[in-house]
Amino acid sequence: MAPKALILVDFEKEWVTKGSDYFVGDLSQLVERTNKLLDFCRKKGYKILFTTHVEKDYKDAFAPNSDRVSLLDGLDKKKSDILIVKNKVSPFFKTNLEKELSGINSIVVAGILTNLCVRSLVQDAYDRDFEITVIKDCCITFDKKTHEFTFADLKATREEINFLDLKEFIQ
Numbered sequence: 663m664a665p666k667a668l669i670l671v672d673f674e675k676e677w678v679t680k681g682s683d684y685f686v687g688d689l690s691q692l693v694e695r696t697n698k699l700l701d702f703c704r705k706k707g708y709k710i711l712f713t714t715h716v717e718k719d720y721k722d723a724f725a726p727n728s729d730r731v732s733l734l735d736g737l738d739k740k741k742s743d744i745l746i747v748k749n750k751v752s753p754f755f756k757t758n759l760e761k762e763l764s765g766i767n768s769i770v771v772a773g774i775l776t777n778l779c780v781r782s783l784v785q786d787a788y789d790r791d792f793e794i795t796v797i798k799d800c801c802i803t804f805d806k807k808t809h810e811f812t813f814a815d816l817k818a819t820r821e822e823i824n825f826l827d828l829k830e831f832i833q
Contacts, residue, residue: 664766664767664768665707665709665765665766665767665768666703666706666707666708666709666766666768666769666770667708667710667711667762667763667766667768667769667770668699668700668703668708668709668710668711668769668770668771668772669711669712669713669753669769669770669771669772669773669783670696670700670710670711670712670713670772670773671713671753671771671772671773671774671779671780671783672713672714672715672773672774672775672779673693673696673712673733673734673737673773673774674714674715674730674732674733674734674774675729675730675731675732675733675734675735676715676723676724676730677689677734677774678734679730682722682723682730683723684723684724686774686775686802686803686804689734689774689802692774692800692802693735693736693737694736695799695800695828696737696772696800697736697737697738698828698832699770699772699800699828699831699832700738701738702831702832703770704740708770709744709762709766710739710740710742710743710744711743711744711745711759711762711763712733712739712743712744712745712746713745713746713747713748713757713759713773713779713783714731714732714733714745714746714747714748715731715748715749715751715779716731716747716748716749717749744762746758746759746762751778751779751782752779752782752783752786753779753782753783753786754783754786754787754790760790763792766792767791767792767793768792768793768794768795769787769792769793769794769795770794770795770796770797770831771783771784771787771794771795771796771797771801772796772797772801773800773801774801774802774803775802775803775804776801776802776803776808776809776812776813777803777808777809777811777812778803780801780812781812781816784796784816784820784823785820788820788822793822794822794823794824795823795824795825795826795831796813796823796824796825796826797826797827797828797831798813798825798826798827799827799828800828813825
């Protein structure tokens with residue numbers, strides 16, 4: 663079996679920080695599903711990569727060295743997992759993600775925000791000829807309409823991408 667990777671995009675505390683312009687709400691169910699995804703992928707030998715978004719010049723949201731850019735509580739990150747810190751929407755832009763994916767041709771994606779950083783990763787990975795599976799219910803954005811539109815639009819323009827719910831993926 664060819665090497666595979668799971669990429670978890672921006673599962674960071676900014677999204678659950680009350681008062682933040684980026685507050686998404688309670689993500690405990692998302693974390694629970696994502697931990698099941700992590701467990702499944704680890705057992706299958708996937709390389710596990712996390713990204714976090716940090717804005718170099720921000721003093722509030724996504725501020726460097728703040729608790730807000732650390733991973734969500736309860737997320738099952740292991741020391742052996744790779745952490746990619748990014749400063750732009752795309753996890754490929756000026757990071758070592760491409761190097762970390764060397765030799766891998768298939769990726770599974772989950773993350774926050776569906777319509778922004780997740781979409782950017784998927785588009786950029788598609789342009790690099792990766793086989794891509796997106797776990798829809800391990801992604802979230804501010805509202806259901808935007809979430810569903812993003813997946814529909816990606817599927818309509820890149821039909822090779824697989825869009826599955828967690829239960830479909832792990833069966």
